[in-house]
Amino acid sequence: MAWLSDWLRELILVVLMAAFVEMLLPGKSMERYARLVLSLLVLLTMLSPVISLLKGDASSELNLAMEQTQQGGFWSSGGDEGDSLQEILRQGQLLAAGTREESLKLAAGEVAGQMQEQITAATGVRGVNVTVALEVNHGSGGGDVPVISRVAVTLPGADGTSAVQPEEAAIGEAEAAAEEIRIEPVKPVQIQIGEAEAAEAEVREDGAGGNGGAADTAAEEQAESIIQLLSQNWNVERGRIEVKNIGSGAEKS
Amino acid sequence: MEIIQVVGIGLLSTVLILVLKEQKPVFAFLLTTAAGILIFLFLLGKIGTIMGSLERVAESSGMDMIYIKTVFKIIGISYIAEFGAQIVRDAGQDSIASKIELAGKVLIMVLAVPIISIIIETVMKLLPA
Numbered sequence: 001m002a003w004l005s006d007w008l009r010e011l012i013l014v015v016l017m018a019a020f021v022e023m024l025l026p027g028k029s030m031e032r033y034a035r036l037v038l039s040l041l042v043l044l045t046m047l048s049p050v051i052s053l054l055k056g057d058a059s060s061e062l063n064l065a066m067e068q069t070q071q072g073g074f075w076s077s078g079g080d081e082g083d084s085l086q087e088i089l090r091q092g093q094l095l096a097a098g099t100r101e102e103s104l105k106l107a108a109g110e111v112a113g114q115m116q117e118q119i120t121a122a123t124g125v126r127g128v129n130v131t132v133a134l135e136v137n138h139g140s141g142g143g144d145v146p147v148i149s150r151v152a153v154t155l156p157g158a159d160g161t162s163a164v165q166p167e168e169a170a171i172g173e174a175e176a177a178a179e180e181i182r183i184e185p186v187k188p189v190q191i192q193i194g195e196a197e198a199a200e201a202e203v204r205e206d207g208a209g210g211n212g213g214a215a216d217t218a219a220e221e222q223a224e225s226i227i228q229l230l231s232q233n234w235n236v237e238r239g240r241i242e243v244k245n246i247g248s249g250a251e252k253s
Numbered sequence: 254m255e256i257i258q259v260v261g262i263g264l265l266s267t268v269l270i271l272v273l274k275e276q277k278p279v280f281a282f283l284l285t286t287a288a289g290i291l292i293f294l295f296l297l298g299k300i301g302t303i304m305g306s307l308e309r310v311a312e313s314s315g316m317d318m319i320y321i322k323t324v325f326k327i328i329g330i331s332y333i334a335e336f337g338a339q340i341v342r343d344a345g346q347d348s349i350a351s352k353i354e355l356a357g358k359v360l361i362m363v364l365a366v367p368i369i370s371i372i373i374e375t376v377m378k379l380l381p382a
Binding site for chain 1: 330361
């Protein structure tokens, strides 16, 4: 019953106020108009339980409606409308750009996934990381055509594992630092100049260089095959494909 | 005893205006306006007292401020429009005075638009579709 007493109190107050205000009004000319608005207020107060049943709070509804009316001022209503239209159009463009960007991102993810599968199927290398960047090409027909602007393929190391994770590396370093540091005294340096040893060292270096060269060649071949595969299947220019091999550090584009 | 002051100001300005009107009608008009503004400003404090008490009563009884705001706007618009229209009418420009009154009426009706729209929407929702 609380709402009934609230409602009655509000109604009585509004009616009293309306009568009071009507006396306050200056001339006769405004009286009819002011009376109309006051009677509408009384009607609104009487209807407020129904309004709250149907639409929510009556006074907040009225507040909202008043604010909307106030926004377009007496003198500047036309200009404001133009501004708001501009604002709405600008926001629409922003929204459209955001949606396009989202869809491009989604498509790039899909394309990357398919490329990854193809590379795995063709070369048998697992754990290939493919990153695809798409951009919108404004076609001559007026339509916007998304094209692949860049493909970055990162091959895992030769033993099938990726490079050491940064976190693990950090932990390893920390452990090393925790160990006691021992520095042995510098031994007296002896220099011997002999031809036999020098020749041996040369041979060793040659051998190491030869092994590295072989690894590089294998990685390059793999990268080349991947580039060929992608450029054929996806019709992407070779210059836009970049293959990185973490294991050998080789890079090819 | 403020009423004596108001009547005094009114009588004095009337006599002066009558004297001035023969010599300089423009200055008589200025004096009319000044006297009107003076009395209006004199009453402004009293109107403020009434408004303040109304607002206090409404606040204490939990009445919505939007109703009070609307009513105050009505009072303000009608006072200002009436005051301006009377001054202009005294200067002999009846047509401009009626335009000012028209503006006051329209602005009061603009206040009614949100109320009318809410009432109409409610009634339309009450009716079976």
